[in-house]
Amino acid sequence: MAANPYQPELATVEEIIEETPDTRTFRAVFRDPELRESFTYEPGQFQEVSVFGVGEATFCLTSTPTRPGVVEFSVKQVGQVTTALHEMSPGDVVGIRGPFGNWFPYEEWKGKKLLFIGGGIGMAPLRSLLNFCLDNRADYGPIDLIYGARSPQDLCFRNEFDAWRSAPDSRVFLTVDRGDETWQGNVGFVPAYLMDLAPSPENTIAITCGPPIMIKYVLESLEKLHFQPEQIYTTLEMKMKCGIGKCGRCNIGEKFVCIDGPVFSYAQLKELPPEF
Protein backbone atom coordinates (compact mmCIF):
# COMPACT_ATOMS: atom_id res chain seq x y z
CA MET A 1 0.00 0.00 0.00
CA ALA A 2 1.41 3.35 -1.05
CA ALA A 3 2.25 5.90 1.65
CA ASN A 4 -0.44 8.15 0.25
CA PRO A 5 -3.74 6.25 0.35
CA TYR A 6 -5.42 8.83 -1.91
CA GLN A 7 -3.00 8.32 -4.75
CA PRO A 8 -3.95 5.60 -7.23
CA GLU A 9 -1.55 3.40 -9.12
CA LEU A 10 -1.81 3.50 -12.89
CA ALA A 11 -3.03 0.38 -14.65
CA THR A 12 -3.77 -0.54 -18.25
CA VAL A 13 -7.03 -2.17 -19.20
CA GLU A 14 -5.99 -5.35 -20.99
CA GLU A 15 -9.30 -6.96 -21.75
CA ILE A 16 -12.97 -6.07 -21.42
CA ILE A 17 -15.46 -8.93 -21.20
CA GLU A 18 -19.09 -8.25 -22.00
CA GLU A 19 -20.98 -10.14 -19.28
CA THR A 20 -24.51 -8.84 -19.76
CA PRO A 21 -26.10 -5.92 -21.63
CA ASP A 22 -25.16 -3.58 -18.76
CA THR A 23 -22.20 -5.25 -17.06
CA ARG A 24 -18.60 -5.65 -18.17
CA THR A 25 -15.61 -7.23 -16.51
CA PHE A 26 -12.32 -5.37 -16.78
CA ARG A 27 -8.96 -7.12 -16.60
CA ALA A 28 -6.29 -4.57 -15.71
CA VAL A 29 -2.54 -4.81 -15.16
CA PHE A 30 -0.50 -2.31 -13.19
CA ARG A 31 1.92 -0.33 -15.32
CA ASP A 32 4.60 -0.68 -12.65
CA PRO A 33 6.05 -4.19 -13.21
CA GLU A 34 7.13 -4.51 -9.59
CA LEU A 35 3.66 -3.73 -8.33
CA ARG A 36 2.19 -6.20 -10.82
CA GLU A 37 4.20 -8.88 -9.02
CA SER A 38 3.72 -7.70 -5.45
CA PHE A 39 0.09 -6.55 -5.49
CA THR A 40 -2.10 -8.82 -3.44
CA TYR A 41 -5.43 -8.69 -1.68
CA GLU A 42 -8.04 -10.86 -0.02
CA PRO A 43 -11.38 -12.16 -1.35
CA GLY A 44 -14.08 -9.65 -0.37
CA GLN A 45 -11.88 -6.54 -0.50
CA PHE A 46 -12.61 -3.63 -2.81
CA GLN A 47 -10.72 -0.96 -4.69
CA GLU A 48 -11.33 2.57 -5.90
CA VAL A 49 -11.07 2.81 -9.69
CA SER A 50 -10.32 6.16 -11.35
CA VAL A 51 -11.27 7.31 -14.78
CA PHE A 52 -9.18 10.47 -14.80
CA GLY A 53 -11.29 13.50 -15.57
CA VAL A 54 -14.52 11.77 -14.55
CA GLY A 55 -13.85 10.49 -11.05
CA GLU A 56 -13.60 7.41 -8.91
CA ALA A 57 -15.98 4.56 -8.13
CA THR A 58 -15.88 1.59 -5.76
CA PHE A 59 -15.73 -1.97 -7.08
CA CYS A 60 -14.96 -5.19 -5.34
CA LEU A 61 -12.09 -7.21 -6.67
CA THR A 62 -13.76 -10.07 -8.48
CA SER A 63 -10.51 -11.84 -9.35
CA THR A 64 -8.76 -14.09 -6.84
CA PRO A 65 -5.34 -13.48 -5.30
CA THR A 66 -4.53 -17.11 -6.15
CA ARG A 67 -4.29 -16.00 -9.80
CA PRO A 68 -1.95 -13.00 -9.51
CA GLY A 69 -0.63 -10.53 -12.08
CA VAL A 70 -3.98 -9.08 -13.09
CA VAL A 71 -6.86 -7.44 -11.22
CA GLU A 72 -10.44 -7.85 -12.35
CA PHE A 73 -13.52 -5.86 -11.51
CA SER A 74 -17.02 -6.11 -12.93
CA VAL A 75 -18.92 -2.93 -13.56
CA LYS A 76 -22.63 -2.39 -13.91
CA GLN A 77 -23.38 0.81 -15.77
CA VAL A 78 -25.39 3.18 -13.55
CA GLY A 79 -23.81 6.65 -13.62
CA GLN A 80 -20.87 8.80 -14.63
CA VAL A 81 -17.80 6.74 -13.78
CA THR A 82 -19.39 3.42 -14.68
CA THR A 83 -20.47 4.85 -18.05
CA ALA A 84 -16.96 6.20 -18.70
CA LEU A 85 -15.58 2.74 -17.92
CA HIS A 86 -18.03 1.15 -20.32
CA GLU A 87 -16.79 3.53 -23.02
CA MET A 88 -13.18 2.38 -22.57
CA SER A 89 -11.23 0.13 -24.88
CA PRO A 90 -8.30 -2.19 -24.19
CA GLY A 91 -5.11 -0.18 -23.79
CA ASP A 92 -6.79 2.68 -21.90
CA VAL A 93 -5.41 3.78 -18.55
CA VAL A 94 -7.25 3.68 -15.23
CA GLY A 95 -6.12 4.42 -11.67
CA ILE A 96 -6.51 1.87 -8.90
CA ARG A 97 -6.38 2.51 -5.14
CA GLY A 98 -6.55 -0.30 -2.66
CA PRO A 99 -7.12 -2.96 -1.68
CA PHE A 100 -9.43 -1.63 1.05
CA GLY A 101 -11.84 -3.07 3.57
CA ASN A 102 -12.04 -6.39 5.37
CA TRP A 103 -12.49 -9.79 3.76
CA PHE A 104 -14.25 -13.11 4.11
CA PRO A 105 -12.85 -15.02 7.10
CA TYR A 106 -12.08 -18.05 4.92
CA GLU A 107 -9.44 -19.33 7.36
CA GLU A 108 -12.20 -20.02 9.89
CA TRP A 109 -14.23 -21.88 7.30
CA LYS A 110 -11.75 -24.65 6.53
CA GLY A 111 -13.38 -28.09 6.52
CA LYS A 112 -16.86 -26.59 6.21
CA LYS A 113 -19.45 -26.86 3.48
CA LEU A 114 -19.87 -23.58 1.57
CA LEU A 115 -23.13 -22.33 0.13
CA PHE A 116 -22.84 -19.32 -2.19
CA ILE A 117 -26.04 -17.41 -2.99
CA GLY A 118 -25.67 -14.64 -5.56
CA GLY A 119 -27.94 -12.31 -7.48
CA GLY A 120 -27.02 -10.26 -10.57
CA ILE A 121 -23.86 -8.16 -10.21
CA GLY A 122 -23.75 -9.31 -6.56
CA MET A 123 -21.94 -12.35 -7.91
CA ALA A 124 -18.79 -10.20 -8.32
CA PRO A 125 -17.43 -10.49 -4.74
CA LEU A 126 -18.65 -14.08 -4.47
CA ARG A 127 -16.72 -15.06 -7.60
CA SER A 128 -13.46 -13.94 -5.96
CA LEU A 129 -14.08 -16.15 -2.95
CA LEU A 130 -15.49 -19.03 -5.02
CA ASN A 131 -12.43 -19.20 -7.28
CA PHE A 132 -10.17 -18.76 -4.24
CA CYS A 133 -11.79 -21.75 -2.55
CA LEU A 134 -11.71 -23.82 -5.72
CA ASP A 135 -7.98 -23.03 -6.01
CA ASN A 136 -7.63 -24.31 -2.43
CA ARG A 137 -10.13 -27.10 -3.00
CA ALA A 138 -8.76 -29.50 -0.36
CA ASP A 139 -9.40 -26.96 2.43
CA TYR A 140 -13.16 -26.97 2.07
CA GLY A 141 -16.09 -29.39 2.02
CA PRO A 142 -18.71 -29.50 -0.75
CA ILE A 143 -19.32 -26.16 -2.49
CA ASP A 144 -22.75 -25.21 -3.83
CA LEU A 145 -23.64 -22.09 -5.78
CA ILE A 146 -27.15 -20.76 -6.24
CA TYR A 147 -27.06 -17.88 -8.71
CA GLY A 148 -29.91 -15.92 -10.22
CA ALA A 149 -30.61 -12.91 -12.41
CA ARG A 150 -33.56 -11.25 -14.09
CA SER A 151 -33.10 -13.10 -17.37
CA PRO A 152 -30.59 -15.55 -18.88
CA GLN A 153 -28.80 -12.60 -20.54
CA ASP A 154 -28.31 -10.98 -17.12
CA LEU A 155 -26.24 -13.80 -15.65
CA CYS A 156 -22.59 -12.72 -15.22
CA PHE A 157 -19.54 -14.97 -15.58
CA ARG A 158 -21.35 -17.40 -17.91
CA ASN A 159 -18.07 -18.58 -19.41
CA GLU A 160 -17.05 -19.91 -16.00
CA PHE A 161 -20.17 -21.94 -15.15
CA ASP A 162 -18.72 -25.09 -16.72
CA ALA A 163 -15.47 -24.78 -14.78
CA TRP A 164 -17.42 -24.31 -11.54
CA ARG A 165 -19.72 -27.25 -12.29
CA SER A 166 -16.90 -29.61 -13.15
CA ALA A 167 -14.78 -28.76 -10.09
CA PRO A 168 -14.70 -31.67 -7.63
CA ASP A 169 -17.61 -31.89 -5.20
CA SER A 170 -19.29 -28.70 -6.37
CA ARG A 171 -22.70 -27.93 -7.84
CA VAL A 172 -24.18 -24.92 -9.63
CA PHE A 173 -27.89 -24.07 -9.46
CA LEU A 174 -29.04 -21.32 -11.81
CA THR A 175 -32.34 -19.48 -11.80
CA VAL A 176 -33.85 -16.55 -13.68
CA ASP A 177 -36.91 -14.41 -12.97
CA ARG A 178 -38.04 -14.79 -16.58
CA GLY A 179 -36.80 -17.54 -18.88
CA ASP A 180 -36.69 -17.60 -22.66
CA GLU A 181 -37.08 -20.32 -25.30
CA THR A 182 -33.53 -21.62 -24.76
CA TRP A 183 -33.50 -21.52 -20.95
CA GLN A 184 -33.44 -24.94 -19.30
CA GLY A 185 -32.66 -24.01 -15.71
CA ASN A 186 -35.00 -22.98 -12.94
CA VAL A 187 -37.39 -20.06 -13.25
CA GLY A 188 -38.11 -18.11 -10.06
CA PHE A 189 -36.58 -15.72 -7.55
CA VAL A 190 -33.40 -16.71 -5.72
CA PRO A 191 -34.93 -16.89 -2.19
CA ALA A 192 -37.74 -19.16 -3.45
CA TYR A 193 -35.27 -21.41 -5.25
CA LEU A 194 -33.22 -21.54 -2.07
CA MET A 195 -36.29 -22.78 -0.16
CA ASP A 196 -36.93 -25.42 -2.85
CA LEU A 197 -33.36 -26.69 -2.65
CA ALA A 198 -33.51 -26.53 1.17
CA PRO A 199 -29.79 -27.01 1.90
CA SER A 200 -28.92 -28.28 5.35
CA PRO A 201 -27.26 -25.80 7.71
CA GLU A 202 -25.09 -28.51 9.19
CA ASN A 203 -21.41 -27.50 9.24
CA THR A 204 -22.22 -24.98 6.50
CA ILE A 205 -21.39 -21.33 5.89
CA ALA A 206 -23.75 -19.38 3.62
CA ILE A 207 -22.33 -16.37 1.75
CA THR A 208 -24.75 -14.09 -0.07
CA CYS A 209 -24.62 -10.92 -2.13
CA GLY A 210 -27.05 -9.33 -4.53
CA PRO A 211 -29.62 -6.56 -4.74
CA PRO A 212 -30.71 -5.36 -1.25
CA ILE A 213 -34.20 -6.83 -1.64
CA MET A 214 -32.78 -10.23 -2.57
CA ILE A 215 -30.38 -10.21 0.37
CA LYS A 216 -33.26 -9.39 2.70
CA TYR A 217 -35.33 -12.38 1.60
CA VAL A 218 -32.32 -14.71 1.38
CA LEU A 219 -31.50 -13.91 5.01
CA GLU A 220 -35.09 -14.69 6.01
CA SER A 221 -35.06 -17.93 4.03
CA LEU A 222 -31.78 -19.04 5.56
CA GLU A 223 -33.19 -18.45 9.02
CA LYS A 224 -36.21 -20.57 8.10
CA LEU A 225 -33.77 -23.27 7.05
CA HIS A 226 -32.29 -23.01 10.59
CA PHE A 227 -29.04 -21.34 9.64
CA GLN A 228 -27.70 -19.40 12.65
CA PRO A 229 -26.79 -15.71 12.10
CA GLU A 230 -23.13 -16.62 12.75
CA GLN A 231 -23.23 -18.99 9.76
CA ILE A 232 -24.33 -16.31 7.30
CA TYR A 233 -22.10 -13.72 5.63
CA THR A 234 -22.82 -10.91 3.23
CA THR A 235 -21.10 -7.83 1.85
CA LEU A 236 -22.70 -4.41 2.20
CA GLU A 237 -22.80 -1.50 -0.17
CA MET A 238 -22.84 2.15 0.93
CA LYS A 239 -21.89 5.22 -1.03
CA MET A 240 -18.12 5.64 -0.70
CA LYS A 241 -15.52 8.19 -1.62
CA CYS A 242 -12.27 7.81 0.32
CA GLY A 243 -12.36 4.09 1.15
CA ILE A 244 -10.19 4.70 4.22
CA GLY A 245 -12.54 5.91 6.95
CA LYS A 246 -11.95 9.66 6.53
CA CYS A 247 -14.57 11.21 4.25
CA GLY A 248 -17.44 10.30 6.59
CA ARG A 249 -19.74 8.91 3.94
CA CYS A 250 -20.18 5.20 4.45
CA ASN A 251 -20.96 4.75 8.13
CA ILE A 252 -23.79 2.70 9.52
CA GLY A 253 -23.93 3.80 13.12
CA GLU A 254 -20.47 3.35 14.58
CA LYS A 255 -19.16 1.18 11.74
CA PHE A 256 -17.54 2.41 8.56
CA VAL A 257 -18.38 0.01 5.75
CA CYS A 258 -15.05 0.91 4.11
CA ILE A 259 -12.84 -0.16 7.01
CA ASP A 260 -15.02 -2.29 9.32
CA GLY A 261 -16.71 -3.92 6.28
CA PRO A 262 -17.77 -4.50 3.58
CA VAL A 263 -18.01 -8.11 4.80
CA PHE A 264 -20.34 -8.64 7.77
CA SER A 265 -21.85 -11.71 9.32
CA TYR A 266 -25.62 -11.65 9.76
CA ALA A 267 -24.95 -11.70 13.51
CA GLN A 268 -23.01 -8.44 13.13
CA LEU A 269 -25.70 -6.94 10.88
CA LYS A 270 -28.27 -7.50 13.59
CA GLU A 271 -26.19 -5.28 15.89
CA LEU A 272 -26.16 -2.38 13.42
CA PRO A 273 -28.84 0.31 13.33
CA PRO A 274 -31.27 -0.28 10.43
CA GLU A 275 -29.77 2.30 8.07
CA PHE A 276 -28.63 0.43 4.96
Add this chain to the structure above:
Amino acid sequence: MDKLLPKTALKDWLEWASTRYHLLGPVEAEDGSRSFAAVSADRLPALDNRRQCASPKEAVLPSCETLFTFDPGDGQPRLVPPGGEFAPTLMVGMKPCDVRSLEVLDRVFLDGRFQDPYYAGRRKSLVTVAYVCESKRWSCFCSSVGDPIEWSLAADVALTDVGEAYVATANTPAGEELLGCPAFRDVSADELATRDIVWNALRERAEPFDPEKVAAGVDWEEPAWDAIAEKCIGCGVCSFLCPTCTCFDIQDETIAGGKVERYRVRDTCQFCDFTKMGHGHNPRPSRRERVRQRISHKFKYIVHQCGICGCVGCGRCVELCPVNADLRGVLSEIVSGNGCESVSA
Protein backbone atom coordinates in the same frame (compact mmCIF):
# COMPACT_ATOMS: atom_id res chain seq x y z
CA MET B 1 6.11 27.63 32.54
CA ASP B 2 4.24 30.91 33.17
CA LYS B 3 5.29 34.38 32.04
CA LEU B 4 3.62 37.75 31.74
CA LEU B 5 3.05 39.57 28.45
CA PRO B 6 2.02 43.22 28.88
CA LYS B 7 -0.72 43.96 26.34
CA THR B 8 1.45 46.73 24.91
CA ALA B 9 4.18 44.14 24.20
CA LEU B 10 1.96 41.84 22.08
CA LYS B 11 3.24 43.70 19.03
CA ASP B 12 6.87 43.04 19.95
CA TRP B 13 6.23 39.37 20.54
CA LEU B 14 4.53 38.94 17.17
CA GLU B 15 7.35 40.86 15.47
CA TRP B 16 9.81 38.47 17.11
CA ALA B 17 7.77 35.39 16.25
CA SER B 18 7.27 36.47 12.65
CA THR B 19 10.91 35.70 11.90
CA ARG B 20 10.22 32.03 12.64
CA TYR B 21 6.59 31.58 11.74
CA HIS B 22 3.92 32.57 9.33
CA LEU B 23 1.33 34.17 11.67
CA LEU B 24 -2.40 33.54 11.63
CA GLY B 25 -4.98 35.02 13.97
CA PRO B 26 -8.57 36.23 14.23
CA VAL B 27 -9.10 39.31 12.10
CA GLU B 28 -12.18 41.14 10.98
CA ALA B 29 -13.09 41.45 7.33
CA GLU B 30 -14.69 44.61 5.95
CA ASP B 31 -18.13 43.08 6.34
CA GLY B 32 -17.48 42.56 10.05
CA SER B 33 -17.16 38.78 9.82
CA ARG B 34 -14.18 37.28 11.47
CA SER B 35 -11.84 34.50 10.41
CA PHE B 36 -8.28 33.30 10.86
CA ALA B 37 -6.06 35.25 8.48
CA ALA B 38 -2.55 36.64 8.34
CA VAL B 39 -1.64 38.81 11.35
CA SER B 40 1.48 40.81 12.16
CA ALA B 41 2.78 43.52 14.44
CA ASP B 42 0.82 45.96 12.26
CA ARG B 43 -2.32 43.89 12.07
CA LEU B 44 -2.86 42.47 15.53
CA PRO B 45 -5.07 39.46 16.19
CA ALA B 46 -8.33 40.25 17.96
CA LEU B 47 -8.08 38.70 21.41
CA ASP B 48 -11.55 38.62 22.93
CA ASN B 49 -14.41 36.21 23.24
CA ARG B 50 -15.94 36.93 19.85
CA ARG B 51 -15.79 33.81 17.78
CA GLN B 52 -14.43 33.72 14.29
CA CYS B 53 -17.03 32.48 11.87
CA ALA B 54 -14.72 30.09 10.01
CA SER B 55 -12.98 27.59 12.24
CA PRO B 56 -9.28 26.70 12.48
CA LYS B 57 -9.92 23.58 10.42
CA GLU B 58 -9.47 25.79 7.35
CA ALA B 59 -5.75 25.87 8.16
CA VAL B 60 -5.33 22.10 8.33
CA LEU B 61 -8.23 20.85 6.19
CA PRO B 62 -8.85 23.58 3.62
CA SER B 63 -12.34 23.59 2.15
CA CYS B 64 -10.82 22.64 -1.18
CA GLU B 65 -7.42 21.13 -1.91
CA THR B 66 -5.67 19.34 -4.74
CA LEU B 67 -4.68 15.75 -4.01
CA PHE B 68 -2.61 15.29 -7.17
CA THR B 69 -2.62 16.08 -10.86
CA PHE B 70 -2.89 13.43 -13.55
CA ASP B 71 -0.71 14.24 -16.55
CA PRO B 72 -1.65 12.12 -19.58
CA GLY B 73 1.85 12.83 -20.97
CA ASP B 74 2.56 11.61 -24.46
CA GLY B 75 1.63 8.00 -23.95
CA GLN B 76 3.48 8.20 -20.62
CA PRO B 77 0.80 9.13 -18.10
CA ARG B 78 1.88 9.98 -14.57
CA LEU B 79 0.60 11.45 -11.32
CA VAL B 80 2.14 14.63 -10.00
CA PRO B 81 1.80 15.34 -6.25
CA PRO B 82 0.83 18.88 -5.23
CA GLY B 83 3.91 21.05 -4.86
CA GLY B 84 5.06 23.10 -1.92
CA GLU B 85 6.20 22.63 1.63
CA PHE B 86 4.04 23.76 4.50
CA ALA B 87 5.56 26.82 6.17
CA PRO B 88 5.82 26.69 9.98
CA THR B 89 2.71 28.51 11.11
CA LEU B 90 1.77 30.07 14.44
CA MET B 91 -1.95 30.32 15.05
CA VAL B 92 -2.55 32.99 17.69
CA GLY B 93 -5.82 33.53 19.51
CA MET B 94 -7.51 30.17 19.22
CA LYS B 95 -10.42 29.73 21.60
CA PRO B 96 -10.19 26.75 23.96
CA CYS B 97 -12.83 24.99 21.85
CA ASP B 98 -10.74 25.68 18.74
CA VAL B 99 -7.75 24.00 20.36
CA ARG B 100 -9.88 21.01 21.31
CA SER B 101 -11.27 20.77 17.80
CA LEU B 102 -7.76 20.14 16.47
CA GLU B 103 -7.47 17.22 18.87
CA VAL B 104 -10.68 15.80 17.38
CA LEU B 105 -9.35 16.25 13.83
CA ASP B 106 -6.04 14.66 14.84
CA ARG B 107 -7.83 11.53 15.99
CA VAL B 108 -9.72 11.30 12.70
CA PHE B 109 -6.87 12.06 10.31
CA LEU B 110 -3.72 10.88 12.10
CA ASP B 111 -4.92 7.81 14.00
CA GLY B 112 -6.35 4.56 12.79
CA ARG B 113 -5.34 2.29 9.96
CA PHE B 114 -4.69 5.12 7.49
CA GLN B 115 -2.96 8.48 8.00
CA ASP B 116 -4.01 11.42 5.91
CA PRO B 117 -0.76 12.80 4.46
CA TYR B 118 -2.20 16.20 3.48
CA TYR B 119 -3.63 16.87 6.92
CA ALA B 120 -0.49 15.53 8.58
CA GLY B 121 1.73 17.89 6.58
CA ARG B 122 -0.23 20.98 7.59
CA ARG B 123 -0.83 19.89 11.16
CA LYS B 124 2.82 19.14 11.88
CA SER B 125 3.82 22.64 10.82
CA LEU B 126 1.25 24.27 13.13
CA VAL B 127 2.07 25.77 16.53
CA THR B 128 -0.86 26.97 18.59
CA VAL B 129 -1.49 29.87 20.96
CA ALA B 130 -4.79 29.74 22.81
CA TYR B 131 -6.66 32.73 24.15
CA VAL B 132 -8.68 31.74 27.21
CA CYS B 133 -11.99 33.56 26.77
CA GLU B 134 -12.61 36.20 29.43
CA SER B 135 -16.27 35.14 29.43
CA LYS B 136 -18.66 32.98 27.43
CA ARG B 137 -20.80 34.21 24.59
CA TRP B 138 -24.51 33.49 24.70
CA SER B 139 -24.15 30.57 22.35
CA CYS B 140 -21.11 28.93 23.95
CA PHE B 141 -21.41 25.69 25.88
CA CYS B 142 -17.83 24.41 26.00
CA SER B 143 -17.91 23.72 29.73
CA SER B 144 -21.09 21.69 29.27
CA VAL B 145 -19.24 19.14 27.18
CA GLY B 146 -15.75 19.29 28.69
CA ASP B 147 -13.13 21.39 30.47
CA PRO B 148 -12.10 24.40 28.37
CA ILE B 149 -9.07 25.08 30.56
CA GLU B 150 -7.74 21.59 30.13
CA TRP B 151 -8.28 22.08 26.38
CA SER B 152 -6.32 25.37 26.36
CA LEU B 153 -3.46 23.68 28.13
CA ALA B 154 -3.12 21.37 25.12
CA ALA B 155 -2.08 24.40 23.04
CA ASP B 156 1.62 25.20 22.87
CA VAL B 157 0.92 28.46 24.72
CA ALA B 158 -2.26 29.65 26.48
CA LEU B 159 -2.85 33.37 27.07
CA THR B 160 -5.16 34.55 29.84
CA ASP B 161 -6.28 38.18 30.12
CA VAL B 162 -5.50 39.53 33.60
CA GLY B 163 -6.22 43.22 32.95
CA GLU B 164 -3.24 45.13 31.57
CA ALA B 165 -1.42 41.97 30.60
CA TYR B 166 -1.76 38.33 29.57
CA VAL B 167 -0.49 35.49 31.66
CA ALA B 168 1.22 33.18 29.15
CA THR B 169 1.36 29.49 30.04
CA ALA B 170 3.70 27.36 27.95
CA ASN B 171 2.73 23.72 27.69
CA THR B 172 5.26 22.29 25.23
CA PRO B 173 8.91 22.82 24.25
CA ALA B 174 7.76 24.88 21.23
CA GLY B 175 5.68 26.99 23.62
CA GLU B 176 8.59 27.52 26.01
CA GLU B 177 10.70 28.66 23.11
CA LEU B 178 8.06 31.25 22.24
CA LEU B 179 8.17 32.56 25.81
CA GLY B 180 11.92 33.08 25.37
CA CYS B 181 11.13 36.34 23.57
CA PRO B 182 12.35 39.40 25.56
CA ALA B 183 8.82 40.87 25.45
CA PHE B 184 7.83 38.59 28.37
CA ARG B 185 8.29 39.46 32.03
CA ASP B 186 8.18 37.33 35.15
CA VAL B 187 4.74 36.77 36.56
CA SER B 188 3.68 37.55 40.13
CA ALA B 189 1.62 35.40 42.49
CA ASP B 190 -1.18 37.98 42.31
CA GLU B 191 -1.30 37.81 38.56
CA LEU B 192 -1.44 34.02 38.68
CA ALA B 193 -4.29 34.25 41.19
CA THR B 194 -6.19 36.56 38.83
CA ARG B 195 -5.62 34.07 36.02
CA ASP B 196 -7.09 31.29 38.14
CA ILE B 197 -10.22 33.36 38.74
CA VAL B 198 -10.69 33.71 34.97
CA TRP B 199 -10.09 29.99 34.54
CA ASN B 200 -12.60 29.01 37.18
CA ALA B 201 -15.22 31.34 35.75
CA LEU B 202 -14.88 29.77 32.32
CA ARG B 203 -15.13 26.29 33.80
CA GLU B 204 -18.53 27.06 35.30
CA ARG B 205 -21.19 25.13 33.45
CA ALA B 206 -24.67 26.33 32.71
CA GLU B 207 -26.24 23.12 31.46
CA PRO B 208 -24.81 19.64 31.78
CA PHE B 209 -24.47 17.85 28.46
CA ASP B 210 -21.96 15.30 29.63
CA PRO B 211 -20.99 13.43 26.50
CA GLU B 212 -21.51 10.07 28.23
CA LYS B 213 -25.04 11.04 29.25
CA VAL B 214 -25.87 12.30 25.78
CA ALA B 215 -24.36 9.17 24.20
CA ALA B 216 -26.38 6.97 26.51
CA GLY B 217 -29.53 8.98 25.81
CA VAL B 218 -29.20 9.25 22.01
CA ASP B 219 -31.95 7.03 20.79
CA TRP B 220 -32.60 5.84 17.26
CA GLU B 221 -36.27 6.82 17.58
CA GLU B 222 -35.62 10.01 19.57
CA PRO B 223 -38.60 12.41 19.14
CA ALA B 224 -36.13 15.31 19.10
CA TRP B 225 -35.08 14.27 15.58
CA ASP B 226 -38.56 15.07 14.31
CA ALA B 227 -38.57 18.44 16.02
CA ILE B 228 -35.24 19.58 14.55
CA ALA B 229 -35.90 18.01 11.12
CA GLU B 230 -39.11 19.99 10.87
CA LYS B 231 -37.18 23.27 11.13
CA CYS B 232 -33.96 22.36 9.33
CA ILE B 233 -33.70 23.49 5.71
CA GLY B 234 -30.69 21.27 5.02
CA CYS B 235 -28.39 24.15 4.15
CA GLY B 236 -25.38 22.48 5.77
CA VAL B 237 -24.07 25.65 7.42
CA CYS B 238 -23.88 23.86 10.77
CA SER B 239 -21.40 21.35 9.46
CA PHE B 240 -19.45 23.53 7.05
CA LEU B 241 -18.61 25.87 9.91
CA CYS B 242 -18.35 23.30 12.67
CA PRO B 243 -14.69 22.99 13.67
CA THR B 244 -14.92 19.21 13.94
CA CYS B 245 -17.07 18.28 10.94
CA THR B 246 -14.72 16.66 8.45
CA CYS B 247 -16.80 15.14 5.64
CA PHE B 248 -15.45 15.68 2.15
CA ASP B 249 -16.12 14.73 -1.43
CA ILE B 250 -13.51 13.81 -4.05
CA GLN B 251 -13.88 15.21 -7.57
CA ASP B 252 -11.95 15.59 -10.83
CA GLU B 253 -11.50 18.67 -12.94
CA THR B 254 -9.86 18.75 -16.34
CA ILE B 255 -7.47 21.67 -16.64
CA ALA B 256 -5.17 23.00 -19.37
CA GLY B 257 -3.33 20.48 -21.55
CA GLY B 258 -5.73 17.63 -20.80
CA LYS B 259 -4.35 17.37 -17.28
CA VAL B 260 -6.74 16.39 -14.54
CA GLU B 261 -6.77 17.78 -11.04
CA ARG B 262 -8.13 15.43 -8.39
CA TYR B 263 -9.29 17.52 -5.46
CA ARG B 264 -11.23 17.08 -2.30
CA VAL B 265 -13.85 19.55 -1.26
CA ARG B 266 -15.84 20.00 1.92
CA ASP B 267 -19.16 18.19 1.99
CA THR B 268 -21.80 17.49 4.58
CA CYS B 269 -24.03 14.65 5.69
CA GLN B 270 -26.83 17.22 5.74
CA PHE B 271 -27.09 17.26 1.93
CA CYS B 272 -29.73 15.03 0.40
CA ASP B 273 -27.48 13.18 -2.06
CA PHE B 274 -24.61 12.59 0.36
CA THR B 275 -25.40 8.89 0.69
CA LYS B 276 -27.47 8.38 -2.45
CA MET B 277 -26.25 5.30 -4.25
CA GLY B 278 -25.90 4.28 -7.85
CA HIS B 279 -29.05 2.20 -8.00
CA GLY B 280 -31.02 5.09 -6.48
CA HIS B 281 -31.32 3.78 -2.93
CA ASN B 282 -30.61 6.33 -0.19
CA PRO B 283 -30.17 5.02 3.35
CA ARG B 284 -30.78 8.53 4.73
CA PRO B 285 -33.65 9.70 2.56
CA SER B 286 -35.08 12.50 4.73
CA ARG B 287 -33.87 15.29 7.02
CA ARG B 288 -34.79 13.27 10.04
CA GLU B 289 -32.16 10.62 9.27
CA ARG B 290 -29.60 13.23 8.31
CA VAL B 291 -30.07 15.27 11.49
CA ARG B 292 -29.91 12.07 13.51
CA GLN B 293 -26.68 11.14 11.75
CA ARG B 294 -24.98 14.46 12.53
CA ILE B 295 -25.85 14.57 16.20
CA SER B 296 -25.36 10.84 16.82
CA HIS B 297 -22.00 11.05 15.08
CA LYS B 298 -20.86 13.96 17.25
CA PHE B 299 -21.91 12.46 20.56
CA LYS B 300 -21.87 8.72 20.01
CA TYR B 301 -20.27 7.24 16.90
CA ILE B 302 -17.05 9.25 17.04
CA VAL B 303 -16.66 8.50 20.74
CA HIS B 304 -16.69 4.83 19.82
CA GLN B 305 -14.42 5.29 16.78
CA CYS B 306 -11.90 7.80 18.12
CA GLY B 307 -12.43 7.97 21.88
CA ILE B 308 -13.35 11.66 21.90
CA CYS B 309 -16.57 13.67 21.88
CA GLY B 310 -17.08 15.29 18.49
CA CYS B 311 -18.73 18.47 19.77
CA VAL B 312 -16.59 21.09 21.50
CA GLY B 313 -19.49 23.39 22.38
CA CYS B 314 -18.23 26.29 20.27
CA GLY B 315 -21.78 27.36 19.47
CA ARG B 316 -21.12 28.10 15.81
CA CYS B 317 -24.01 25.91 14.70
CA VAL B 318 -26.21 27.50 17.37
CA GLU B 319 -25.38 31.04 16.30
CA LEU B 320 -25.22 30.65 12.55
CA CYS B 321 -28.10 28.32 11.74
CA PRO B 322 -30.52 30.38 9.62
CA VAL B 323 -33.57 28.78 11.24
CA ASN B 324 -32.24 28.83 14.82
CA ALA B 325 -32.15 25.07 15.23
CA ASP B 326 -30.41 25.26 18.60
CA LEU B 327 -28.41 22.11 19.22
CA ARG B 328 -28.63 22.75 22.96
CA GLY B 329 -32.39 22.27 22.89
CA VAL B 330 -31.98 18.84 21.34
CA LEU B 331 -29.28 17.91 23.82
CA SER B 332 -31.49 19.02 26.72
CA GLU B 333 -34.27 16.82 25.45
CA ILE B 334 -31.97 13.87 24.97
CA VAL B 335 -30.40 14.21 28.40
CA SER B 336 -33.71 14.73 30.21
CA GLY B 337 -35.53 12.09 28.14
CA ASN B 338 -33.01 9.63 29.44
CA GLY B 339 -34.05 10.35 32.99
CA CYS B 340 -30.85 12.27 33.71
CA GLU B 341 -30.91 15.36 35.89
CA SER B 342 -33.38 17.77 34.36
CA VAL B 343 -32.00 20.72 32.50
CA SER B 344 -32.82 24.29 33.37
CA ALA B 345 -31.24 26.90 31.17
